[in-house]
Amino acid sequence: MHVFIHRKDLRITDMPAFDYLRQLGTPSLHLLILDPLILKKNRHLEHSGVQFLQVAQRLQNLYTSNNQQLHMIYGDPVEVLTRLHALQRITEVIFHQDVTPYARHRDRAIQAWSKQYGVTCTTFAEHMMTSPDEFDAFAGRTEPYKVYTPFWKKWREMMSSYATPPSKQGLDGLHTLDAPAEWTNQYAVPDEIIALNPKLTDASAMEPMVELQTFIQQRLRMYETARDDFAHAHTSGISKYLNTGALSIREVWAALPSDMVAEPWRRQLAWREFYYYQAYRDPQFFNYEKTLQSEKLSDQHFAAWAKGETGIPIIDAAMRHLNATGEMHNRLRMVTAMFLTKNLLCPFQLGETYFRYKLRDYDNTLNRGGWLWSSSIGFDAAPYFRIMSPVLQSQRFNPSGDYIRKWVPEFAHLSNKEIHLPQPHAIVDLKSSRAYAIEVYGELLKTKSE
Numbered sequence: 001m002h003v004f005i006h007r008k009d010l011r012i013t014d015m016p017a018f019d020y021l022r023q024l025g026t027p028s029l030h031l032l033i034l035d036p037l038i039l040k041k042n043r044h045l046e047h048s049g050v051q052f053l054q055v056a057q058r059l060q061n062l063y064t065s066n067n068q069q070l071h072m073i074y075g076d077p078v079e080v081l082t083r084l085h086a087l088q089r090i091t092e093v094i095f096h097q098d099v100t101p102y103a104r105h106r107d108r109a110i111q112a113w114s115k116q117y118g119v120t121c122t123t124f125a126e127h128m129m130t131s132p133d134e135f136d137a138f139a140g141r142t143e144p145y146k147v148y149t150p151f152w153k154k155w156r157e158m159m160s161s162y163a164t165p166p167s168k169q170g171l172d173g174l175h176t177l178d179a180p181a182e183w184t185n186q187y188a189v190p191d192e193i194i195a196l197n198p199k200l201t202d203a204s205a206m207e208p209m210v211e212l213q214t215f216i217q218q219r220l221r222m223y224e225t226a227r228d229d230f231a232h233a234h235t236s237g238i239s240k241y242l243n244t245g246a247l248s249i250r251e252v253w254a255a256l257p258s259d260m261v262a263e264p265w266r267r268q269l270a271w272r273e274f275y276y277y278q279a280y281r282d283p284q285f286f287n288y289e290k291t292l293q294s295e296k297l298s299d300q301h302f303a304a305w306a307k308g309e310t311g312i313p314i315i316d317a318a319m320r321h322l323n324a325t326g327e328m329h330n331r332l333r334m335v336t337a338m339f340l341t342k343n344l345l346c347p348f349q350l351g352e353t354y355f356r357y358k359l360r361d362y363d364n365t366l367n368r369g370g371w372l373w374s375s376s377i378g379f380d381a382a383p384y385f386r387i388m389s390p391v392l393q394s395q396r397f398n399p400s401g402d403y404i405r406k407w408v409p410e411f412a413h414l415s416n417k418e419i420h421l422p423q424p425h426a427i428v429d430l431k432s433s434r435a436y437a438i439e440v441y442g443e444l445l446k447t448k449s450e
Contacts, residue, residue, distance in 0.1 A: 001088055001177065002028040003081070005095040007103070009126060009245040010052075010059045011208075012066070014166035016124040017094050018174060027175040028094075029084075030063070032056055034074045034189055038102070041357075044193045047326025048362035053193070055244045058206045068176040074189040077106055078113050083187075085117060087180045092120040098127065099279045100364040101286050128273055129163060129249055130155075132280045138162070144281035146379040151277070152270045159253070159266075166250040208241035212255055220257075224264040230318075230329035231403035236265070242272075243363035249273075275369030278379055286368065288377050289349045296440045301344040304427050305336070306354055308408070311426030313419055314394035315339050317407035324407075326360030335393050337374035342387045342437035343428050348375035376441055384441035387434050394420040 002024065004017055010032075012018075021028050034056075043049035056072065063070035073080055084090065093114055097107065107123070114121035125131050136144065138158045145151040215236040219226075226234035241247045252269065256262040279285045304310050308319035318332040328336070333355075340351045352371040356362055372378035376386075394404070401419035405412040411419055422430060 006032040010055045012170040014248040029177040046357040051360040066171045073187040075187040096126045208247045231398045239361035311423040313404045317404045320407045341375040343433040
């Protein structure tokens with residue numbers, strides 16, 4: 001029996017593994033394994049967990065509407081496979097690769113299990129436009145790119161001629177199998193995760209490609225000039241689908257018009273590729289916190305930042321918006337991250353973990369890349385002496401202050417000038433904390449380089 005396991009590929013189109021299964025021409029059992037390790041600490045109730053489960057439920061609906069079967073299972077992947085193999089012999093396990101530490105550990109465990117039981121393990125790379133090896137070969141590189149701009153120029157050159165088109169085939173031509181009832185019952189998803197979560201009913205309303213096409217038709221042309229206006233919806237809003245695999249990066253790329261109007265947005269898509277590339281090429285990408293030690297970093301003000309109670313209006317508005325909806329504009333992610341790591345001198349991993357739970361569009365690699373950039377750690381990060389001013393960012397990109405008034409109503413009475421300024425109860429002085437942060441990070445990064 002052939003077993004295909006869904007990962008961050010929660011869709012039925014542009015699936016390399018499906019193309020492979022069609023070529024085999026044999027029936028296959030399709031699984032989505034919800035690992036308790038990923039859903040621990042009630043993550044299924046947080047924005048990132050709910051979004052993932054909504055997309056998972058949508059995938060289940062797509063299988064059903066195509067008269068195919070997907071088994072959503074809850075348990076440790078190796079244990080699940082071991083029990084299934086005992087009931088119905090598995091000959092091949094098939095899945096798409098991922099790059100995060102959890103994914104690598106999980107996949108190594110499955111590969112070891114496959115070897116132990118004499119099961120073929122077949123994997124495909126599908127989460128990038130091109131693999132790092134293919135890209136470096138095209139660029140003629142023996143050392144990886146460490147700076148975004150030259151990476152972007154060479155990557156764009158490659159995409160102009162060699163971008164892989166998406167596969168249009170879905171579940172057609174596949175024969176998906178039923179599973180032993182005793183096995184599905186043993187590893188059934190707990191009611192509190194699926195059946196008792198009312199937010200999952202929203203899955204039926206999800207149309208990722210429609211949202212992408214709406215953005216292309218209505219907002220793409222003004223994206224370059226309007227994208228930093230965080231109070232209004234000028235961005236695409238599709239990252240929550242791209243990061244769960246409800247849309248593939250190739251589907252997104254192929255949908256874009258060929259003229260230069262799409263170039264500013266293509267450049268943003270390339271940031272996604274750059275961070276994935278770094279995750280593959282930089283051995284410290286997921287371990288930088290282990291190399292940085294400073295007694296001057298602490299969690300003293302973390303709770304106030306997380307609750308949106310710092311007394312810095314735009315910081316509080318952004319964090320309350322995030323807590324309530326799971327949404328945060330990319331510019332505000334940078335502003336709030338720099339404020340936490342620099343002005344408040346909190347370790348970046350505290351904010352990284354908080355965003356892991358709160359962001360609807362959470363992606364481990366991209367989230368980490370953003371936090372490394374904002375905290376001046378890693379390749380092509382912001383210089384340690386560059387610290388965004390929350391006041392200036394607020395004044396420049398939402399001068400009316402309507403965003404702050406919406407999310408921090410106790411500041412609504414303030415004038416358009418006053419509403420951007422630190423309030424009397426602010427937990428930190430922006431000017432002095434900035435100066436001290438430059439001193440601390442200068443020492444911190446000097447120690448790292450030594």
